[in-house]
Amino acid sequence: MNEQPLILNGTVVAQQIKDELAVRVQTLTEKGVVPCLATILVGDDPASATYVRMKGNACARLGIRSLKVELGKTTSTAGLVAEIERLNDDPSVHGILLQHPVPEHIDERAAFEAIRLDKDVDGVTTAGFAQNAFGMAAYPSCTPAAILAILDHYGLPIEGKHAVVVGRSPILGKPVSQMLLNRNATVTVCHSRTQDLGRIVALGDIVVAAVGRPQFIRGDWIKEGAVVLDAGYNEGNVGDVDYEACLPRVSAITPVPAGVGPVTIATLLKHTVEAAERTL
Template sequence: MGKRWSCKATAEKLFQKARQGVSALLQQDVTPHLVVILVGENPASQVYVSKKTEGCKAIGMKSTCIRLGADVSEEVLLREVQRLNEDASVHGILVQMPLPKHISTDKVIQTIDPNKDVDGFHPVNVGRLSLGQPGLIPCTPMGVMALIAESGYELKGKRAVVVGRSDIVGKPMVQLLLREHATVTVMHSRTQNPEQVCSEADLIVAAVGVPGLVKGDWIKEGAHVIDVGINEVTDTDLAAQLLDPDSRKAKKFKERGRMLYGDVHYSSAIKKAERVTPVPGGVGTLTIGQLMCNCVEAAKLILKEN
């Protein structure tokens, strides 16, 4: 039986690192300032934004949330982003995803000043990561790397499988693992024999958005498993497949009719793996901690330019 891989200590260290960075900037008369733009009233987005603003408050950083209606035009949103680019008091810009269908996500990302792009999604930052140059890197993959480093797990020469190929997690995750000399395989919806691919991995990072996809019999004995997925489950039959019927989670699901569940089938994975991160309360805490660090880095970049 493996262990629950807690992310709490690593998240706290990321917050402490960011807090120290804020203190150093304040001594130079710079108050780091993150602006989050929230379009519409998506409940999940509102929760994520509140966590980000709480994170800023915890480290002594200024934050502002600009709320726009779901019917805002693309032109107005892009104009707002450009205004923030030109505002010297703003060091980080984050446009909360997803956006309404009538707005091009790519256009919005490409309008953000790369040095204020704390999500690390701008093509310039993607290129910098690929070339191994300094830049702002997506928060979740960086948080995962911090967790691995904190645990003392040696990646050099290890076989790593990244489940998912998104621009937000999968692709940057591959780049960061390659930097540490892991042998990396990407598994996606067209991968043949996914069970076989995963079974050869020393490390699995699951980030595909399919509840319970990675099962215990896909995992080799002693592997390390990081579950990035966070999915809302409301289907009773699916919940029955994911949960042990007598577990506390099963009882809670019966009461509430909903739950959050990762991409890893936790109860079977923990029987094979050395360690598995939990969902919720796992990688999500690292993402917020790393976002705080990215905000500090963005402020440093702008200070250096000026």
């Protein structure tokens, strides 16, 4: 491509969201309501601990209370569910985030389902997923919502475009597909086992990479002028897209880091503030 590609700076988008939230948090605090996000960390995975700390720091900067719940790696499913139910019953807690992944012996889906819908600010319950499919979710999954927020911030059209989503997880690939479909995109969902994947990705006006494999999406797969959103984050600060190889072909692309990630965290804070506002 001759034109310089647009780098979709997630830090800028996230800051705009947080600037708007600061006013709303101030208003709530003056009314005696301090928005509170409870984060649950099970076990001692260092990456998960880092994510929880980042979310806590982001809360603190906005005046949102961050309640950290740390459980040992031998915690049972029943023990985790009991902790979630305690937070459900605590009126001072407005949002509950269970940090993924949990230790293998825990039934993660059962734990997610224990989160009450009005506190499911990360969009992980099946009821929340169903509402999202119908375009009715109060709190859609945060990363999919972040992807749409980036597209909207930069005025990139969705309606009528062919969006190819690579990944089918219940909190990323599937919900972002539904959200794009609800915005009148034509959506193809692929995954790591899709045959002739490169040919299908090459059809995409919008490509969402959410497969969880470093630099999986190759430059020669990308259609000239496509918009690429990389929702992956892998060891070594690389995404699911081969950024350097894709750069000459795209019209717009998110970097990793400073792309989708900061907007995901800002969206989580936004949902928590909205949940607090609903209590008034």
